[in-house]
Amino acid sequence: MRFFVLISFFLTSSVLIAQYHFSGEVSQTNAGNIIYLSLVEDYRKSSRIYLDQIVKKAQVDSLGHFQFEGNNLPLKNRIYRIHLDGCSDSSEANHFLGQCNNSKSVLFIANNQDTVQFPTSFEDQSLCSIISTNPKSAELLQVEFLKDEMAYDFMEYPSEASRKLNSKKWFTVLQDFGKTSEEPLVELFIYDFLSDKGNETYAYYLKNLSANPYYENLLTRLQSTYPEAGFTQQYTAEIATDKELATFNTPKTWYLKYLLQVALILSLLANVYLLSMQKLNVKIKARSLRNKLTPQEQKIVNRILQEKSNKEIAAELFVSLSTVKTHINNLYKKLEVSSREEIVYLFKK
Structure with missing residues (x-):
């Protein structure tokens, strides 16, 4: 492919x-x-x-x-x-x-x-x-090609010994490719994959993070090339947090683990708060946009939320099918959307 x-x-x-x-x-x-x-x-x-x-x-x-x-x-x-x-x-x-x-x-x-x-x-x-x-x-396409090769290696011999050897090999291959590209964005794309908590590479990443100077060197390259970018600040915060997390894989006093649990709980609460604020902002925006619609357009929005088809809407409002389509096209323009699904997403409760 x-x-x-x-x-x-x-x-x-x-x-x-x-x-x-x-x-x-x-x-x-x-x-x-x-x-x-x-x-x-x-x-x-x-x-x-x-x-x-x-x-x-x-x-x-x-x-x-x-x-x-x-x-x-x-x-x-x-x-x-x-x-x-x-x-x-x-x-x-x-x-x-x-x-x-x-x-x-x-x-x-x-x-x-x-x-x-x-x-x-x-x-x-x-x-x-x-x-x-x-x-x-096209560097990211080449990274995808390397990731496909990596997946094949992991699947060919799924033993624990093979997994450890392949982890070491492919971390080196991918990180070397990123450095050779001379583009920190390529390295960030690779880092996202290797440090993904949902991937089998995550456990090895935590060990590698503590022993490998690559991650600090990448931070230097990011700060030099993209000093004001949000992703540079994001990466800075992530490796600092992950380094702390990696230390818990070695014997530590009990209170450090307690502090980690507190930090995780606070992080969860912060995410819940941000999500609720995001939903609130969407509702405020939806309310503002809805007030700008004509009464007929509001009726059509209500029926779209009820998953009515165009024919059903036309029958209920006693208008032609082409009139309904015209109203829906106008709704797309006013609401800056391109599909019925986006309308549902915008106005869902």
């Missing part, structure tokens, strides 16, 4: 300075589907789609082409995602935020001055190859 291509080419004089242009091709069966551009500032949110990451959306044309362009992105490199929503528009579609079996996405590195293309591969696969003016753009 993964097919890695990186070809560097230079911008022509006709391309505006400090203006990005991301374009590509997908299957013509996706004509009319929505495709999204997201900015992934939080490296812990690189594994799936988040609404708060989306910065732009476009529509795939009849030939399968899409493009994003402008001059509003950061001048320094960042991780971006292009995500094709291949889900059905049917109210019966079972998907969350456009993620279903035939959705596709790609992570890449770029900045406000880059031209990046995503051609189909020789196997007619979309979003699997990259041509860019930025030599770092």
Whole structure:
């Protein structure tokens, strides 16, 4: 599935300075589907789609082409995602935020001055190859390729001895690749994978963190290249916390474990508080937006929340089906959404 291509080419004089242009091709069966551009500032949110990451959306044309362009992105490199929503528009579609079996996405590195293309591969696969003016753009695809090789090694011999040997081998391989890339964002992407609590690598990561100077060196590189970025502060806090956690794998006095439990409880309470505040802000925003709707639009919103189909809404309001569709299109514009599911998410209790 993964097919890695990186070809560097230079911008022509006709391309505006400090203006990005991301374009590509997908299957013509996706004509009319929505495709999204997201900015992934939080490296812990690189594994799936988040609404708060989306910065732009476009529509795939009849030939399968899409493009994003402008001059509003950061001048320094960042991780971006292009995500094709291949889900059905049917109210019966079972998907969350456009993620279903035939959705596709790609992570890449770029900045406000880059031209990046995503051609189909020789196997007619979309979003699997990259041509860019930025030599770092396709590095994340290569990391994914290495992760696939790593998974194969772990599965081939699942013994405890093999797991320890493979952990040591692949930590070295991936970290060396990150350093060779000379792009701390690539290293952060690798770090996110190796230190993920849900991965089998996590136990080895805690041991490696205490003994390996790599993590402190990465912090120095981040502070030098991206001193003001939120992900630099995030990484600083994480390795400090994880180093403390790693010390509990060795014999310590009881009160240190007690302090860890208190810290974990406080962290849980803080997360609960932040989540409640986020939900409150969504409700405040929804209330403000709803007050701007016409009475007829509010009636339609109520029926969308009741999972009524367009035909059912038309019958209940004694209007034509085309009138309902017009009202729904107007709702999308006013609420800045692109699907019924997003309306439900916005106004759910």
